[in-house]
Amino acid sequence: MSLKLKSNNNWALCPVDILLVVFKKLDIKSLLNCMNVNIYWRNTVEYYCEHVNLWKAMLQNAIDDEGVTFAEKSNLGEREQFLIAQQWYNVTNTNVCLRHCYKFDSSIRNIYVHKDNLIVVTNNAVKYFNIMNFEHIKVIDKSCVRYEETSSMIVELLVAPEQKLSPLLTLTNKLHANYVDSENVKQIILKDIDSYIVHLNSCYEYSCDRVLWMHTAKEIGWETKAMAKYHGIQQFCSLHIYKKNVYILLKCGSVLTPDTECNMLVFLFRFPEQLIDWKPFMFHECSLLFKAPAPSERSVALVQTRRHNSFVKIMPLRDGVTCVLEHGHILILGREDGMIEIYLTRKLMDPSEANFPELKLNLMNYLCKPEPKSELSLRITALEIHEDIYTGHHLFVSTMFNIYELLL
Structure with a gap:
């Protein structure tokens, strides 16, 4: 739990040299908590991490997958990766806008992000795009089920x-x-x-x-x-x-x-449940998103986590989840009706937290012009993320023939 200090508290504006002496005695988890005290402490922690080269350790402790996805899906250094990862905790208050729409003649099988490249796998080719300027870099004439770099x-x-x-x-x-x-x-x-x-x-x-x-x-x-x-x-x-x-x-x-x-x-x-229908998605260490029978419906999506050798059903989700993306400490769900839900993993696995997403988007609200209201037009088939310290989080949402790039 992070400590919040009032501005008139002696520790709130403690001299920097004293704080630095204190920080030298702390472990990484304690330093992460210190960043949440106030802006002054946060800036001092950043100064300390910069001068003793602690950004890698901070990144590995702050993100569930130790920062692997942030390194592969950006060109950022360790400090910038850590800072952009922290911004996900405030995603509730972000302004969302459509940055670009990629349109294809053939259906899209998968999408991947590597550094600043968007890789699109269609039925008959693999296409590379530069995320910064939308430039079409290269085409590989090959029919792949999946392709990633x-x-x-x-x-x-x-x-x-x-x-x-x-x-x-x-x-x-x-x-x-x-x-x-x-x-x-x-x-x-x-x-x-x-x-x-x-x-x-x-x-x-x-x-x-x-x-x-x-x-x-x-x-x-x-x-x-x-x-x-x-x-x-x-x-x-x-x-x-x-x-x-x-x-x-x-x-x-x-x-x-x-x-x-x-x-x-x-x-x-x-896991106590028999896994049925939709392929379950395992995330974090011992948590599972899966479909299970419900009394009033055909099925319901549930999150179940293993904690201290026991299992807790964390939250029910509406049916219709078509794809899931785990991005560090973030879990993003895409639905067949074009809805996107973004969760913090730690909150999702905590039964005491409210069962609501940090951010909920409707893809229809960001389309350039109305599209036919068919089942396939808004059905989300894949999700990907690119991180940039200046422009923020780039969320790529793939439907059957289009990829929408949303800035968060």
Whole structure:
């Protein structure tokens, strides 16, 4: 809990040199609390962090994923990443406006942000745009199910030739710069993929034969490691990473984690609910957004979190959630009716907090001109974020043929 001091309190305007002596004795969590005392203390904490090079530690402690998404979705330094992350706590009071609308002839499959590039995956190509000036940078004539780029790799999920059941996953190492080596050293192609997720310099792959693999991009090439194998019979549901810890969610509600010593996926805990219909979304460490039966409706969306070996249903959500984006300490929900809801993760998991989003938007209010009121025109299919210290949060909202860039 942060301390609020009155302006006539002796500590409120304590001399800077005394505050700096005090700050040297504090841990990172205490320094974060000190930033909420008043503007004077906040400025002094910033001065202290700048001179003792604490911004990386502050960023890692202030954001759920230790600032990984903020680093990949901006060109900002650690100080600016921390400051822009803090602005999300005041998103309730922000003014929202439409900055740009990207229109496409073919349907949009996915969107991704890497640094200052918007990557759009359509049915027949992958297109890069410069977020700052909307310039169309390049086109890759390739049909991808998914395509994403990070600082260390490019990941392509391709439709397999000869109509095979499982698509092909291609990983390209951006860190490997030895052009003498063959292309096979820089690029690997994986088959029989059930799911995958990219985190830092590694791509975690869960194969159809129930083995969890880790492919790490290094300057000398790829390092591949079989982390663990699942020996049970329950069906796989999704793959999740929180602070380098890997979790596998099964459709029965069980959560597994790799035990690298015995090379097995071991049982960690089980969500009480049977997961149905809509694919659940696991976020933070042990929280789940999923659909469950309700007495008066077909289903209701629920958030359930594991705390001290017990489970708490945090809040019911209306049906119709079509996509979810976890961005550091923020959770953004897109709906089939064009509604967007932004939540702070810590509040979402706290039963004592009010069950309301920090910000609720209706995409219809930001359209340049009226569009046909069809089911597909406002149905949100993907969400992405770009961070900029000068212009703020860029929220990209994808429908079937358009991408709307909203400034928050």
